[in-house]
Amino acid sequence: MTEKISGGPALGLTELIDKELPVSMLGSALGRERLGGTLLFFGPDGGGKSSLAFWLAAALNCTESRGLAAGCGKCNSCRKIANLNHPDVIWVFPVPGSIYKAEQPDQTKLAQVFEKKREKPWCEIQFAEKSEHHLAAVNRIRQEASRSCYEGRRKVFVITGADRLRLEASNAFLKLLEEPRPDVTLILCSDRPSSLLPTILSRCQRLQVNRPRRSILAGLLAGRFAMSESEALDLLDLADGSLPAALRLREEEALQSRQEWVDKTFRAVLAPGAGVCLELVEDRRGPMFNRGDFERYLAGLIQELRDALMLRVAGKEALSGRGKSIVDTGPVAEFAGQVADFQTLIKLLFRLIDLRDALNRNVNLRLLGWSLMKNMKEVLQ
Numbered sequence: 193m194t195e196k197i198s199g200g201p202a203l204g205l206t207e208l209i210d211k212e213l214p215v216s217m218l219g220s221a222l223g224r225e226r227l228g229g230t231l232l233f234f235g236p237d238g239g240g241k242s243s244l245a246f247w248l249a250a251a252l253n254c255t256e257s258r259g260l261a262a263g264c265g266k267c268n269s270c271r272k273i274a275n276l277n278h279p280d281v282i283w284v285f286p287v288p289g290s291i292y293k294a295e296q297p298d299q300t301k302l303a304q305v306f307e308k309k310r311e312k313p314w315c316e317i318q319f320a321e322k323s324e325h326h327l328a329a330v331n332r333i334r335q336e337a338s339r340s341c342y343e344g345r346r347k348v349f350v351i352t353g354a355d356r357l358r359l360e361a362s363n364a365f366l367k368l369l370e371e372p373r374p375d376v377t378l379i380l381c382s383d384r385p386s387s388l389l390p391t392i393l394s395r396c397q398r399l400q401v402n403r404p405r406r407s408i409l410a411g412l413l414a415g416r417f418a419m420s421e422s423e424a425l426d427l428l429d430l431a432d433g434s435l436p437a438a439l440r441l442r443e444e445e446a447l448q449s450r451q452e453w454v455d456k457t458f459r460a461v462l463a464p465g466a467g468v469c470l471e472l473v474e475d476r477r478g479p480m481f482n483r484g485d486f487e488r489y490l491a492g493l494i495q496e497l498r499d500a501l502m503l504r505v506a507g508k509e510a511l512s513g514r515g516k517s518i519v520d521t522g523p524v525a526e527f528a529g530q531v532a533d534f535q536t537l538i539k540l541l542f543r544l545i546d547l548r549d550a551l552n553r554n555v556n557l558r559l560l561g562w563s564l565m566k567n568m569k570e571v572l573q
C-alpha cells in the first residue's frame with residue numbers, strides 16, 4: 193500500500209512559465225516558423241525542461257489561440273496536454289526493462305508511471321531498478337510517428353532523460369531522425385547531453401534551459417509549503433539549488449513528522465488517564481489543526497496498525513521489509529501487544545477507516561482526534 197504524501201500540493205508544470213523559462217525564444221521561432229523538427233532541451237535538473245516541453249506542445253496544439261505563440265491553457269487540448277493524456281502529445285519516460293513483456297509494455301505498470309509523473313511533475317520518476325529507454329519504446333515512437341494526428345495539429349513526442357537511450361534504441365532513434373515527418377516534433381530533454389550519440393546531437397536544434405533564479409524558486413517553495421523565504425532558501429541550499437531535490441527533502445521531512453505524531457499517539461494512548469491524549473489533541477504543532485495533515489497522519493496510523501495486525505496474524509515474512517523494525521519494536525508494537533486479540537485489532541482498524549471517511553463530512557478535527565484516541569484506549573486490556 194502506498195499512501196500519498198506530498199507535504200503540500202503538487203507543483204504543476206506551468207508554475208514557471210512566463211517567469212523564467214526561455215519561452216520567448218521558442219515563441220519567436222514558432223512565429224517565424226523556424227522551429228526544427230527535433231529539439232534538445234538541455235540543462236541541470238529542475239531547470240524546467242518538462243515545463244518548456246509542455247509549453248511548446250500546448251502552443252503547437254491549442255485549439256483557441258491558433259496562430260499565437262502560446263497555448264491558452266484552458267481549452268480541451270491544453271488541458272489534456274497538461275494532464276499528460278493528449279493522444280498526439282506523447283511523453284516517453286525512461287523505465288525499467290521489467291515493464292516490457294514481448295516488446296509490449298504492461299499497461300497497468302505504464303499507467304502507474306504516468307500517475308507518478310502527474311503527482312510530481314517536477315521530479316524524475318524514481319524506480320528501484322535501472323531505468324532506460326528501450327528499443328521497444330523507440331519502436332512504438334516510430335510506429336506512432338508514422339500515423340497522422342488524432343485530434344491535434346502536430347504530433348509531439350517528449351522524451352525525458354534522453355541520454356538514457358540504450359544503444360540499440362539509439363540506433364533505432366537515429367532512423368526516426370533520418371525520416372522526419374512534417375507534422376512531427378520530437379523534444380529530447382536531458383541533464384547530460386554529452387551522453388547522447390553525436391549523430392543524434394548533430395540533428396537537434398538545441399536550447400539550454402538553466403535553473404530559474406534562487407529567489408524565484410524560494411518564492412515558489414515558500415508559497416507552497418507555508419515557510420518563510422529564508423527557510424525556503426535554506427532548503428534550496430541543502431538541495432544544492434535543485435528544486436526537485438528540495439521537494440524530495442520536504443517530502444522526507446513531512447514523512448518524518450508524520451511518523452513522529454503517529455508514535456506520539458501510541459504513547460499517549462498507552463499512558464494512564466486521558467491527560468496526554470488531550471494535550472496531543474490540543475497541540476497546535478500537531479495534525480489536528482489542518483485537514484491535509486490529519487489525513488496523512490490518520491493514513492500513517494492505519495498503515496502501522498495494519499502492519500501490526502499482519503505481524504500478529506502472519507508473522508514477520510508478511511511485511512517484506514517495509515516498516516518491520518518500527519512495527520516490531522516501536523510504540524505500535526507495545527500497543528498491539530496490549531490488545532486482547534487480533535479480532536479486536538481488526539475492529540479498531542475498521543473504526544479508524546470509518547473515521548477517515550468522516551473526514552470528508554467536514555467534522556471538527558479535534559473532536560475526530562479525540563474520538564480516535566478514545567477508540568484506541570478502549571481496546572487496551
Ligand SMILES: [Zn+2]
Nearest residue numbers: 254264267270
Ligand atoms: Zn488551449
